[in-house]
Amino acid sequence: xxxxxxxxxxxxxxxxxxxxxxxxxxxxxxxxxxxxxxxxxxxxxxxxxxxxxxxxxxxxxxxxxxxxxxxxxxxxxxxxxxxxxxxxxxxxxxxxxxx
Numbered sequence: 001x002x003x004x005x006x007x008x009x010x011x012x013x014x015x016x017x018x019x020x021x022x023x024x025x026x027x028x029x030x031x032x033x034x035x036x037x038x039x040x041x042x043x044x045x046x047x048x049x050x051x052x053x054x055x056x057x058x059x060x061x062x063x064x065x066x067x068x069x070x071x072x073x074x075x076x077x078x079x080x081x082x083x084x085x086x087x088x089x090x091x092x093x094x095x096x097x098x099x
Contacts, residue, residue: 006034006042024087050088057082
């Protein structure tokens with residue numbers, strides 16, 4: 001798997017921001033076929049930091065429905081894979097820099 005296909009996007013939520021500040025843990029949505037070694041290599045090469053630990057989670061698909069004028073519409077949100085990356089002491093990633 002190419003390194004550019006491993007990291008899809010970072011996850012930016014209040015809970016993740018708290019983990020970033022307190023524990024140095026960053027969360028990314030990653031490709032479904034990516035393994036922990038590929039994720040570690042991709043984060044280290046793209047952001048220039050040292051990764052000490054990688055945890056992965058497969059978020060299951062969800063059924064969604066909503067009421068409209070046309071009636072009840074049902075669908076399905078896809079499943080995806082998340083990776084929680086712990087950086088080495090003293091390293092950090094700045095997602096909000098105005099590059």
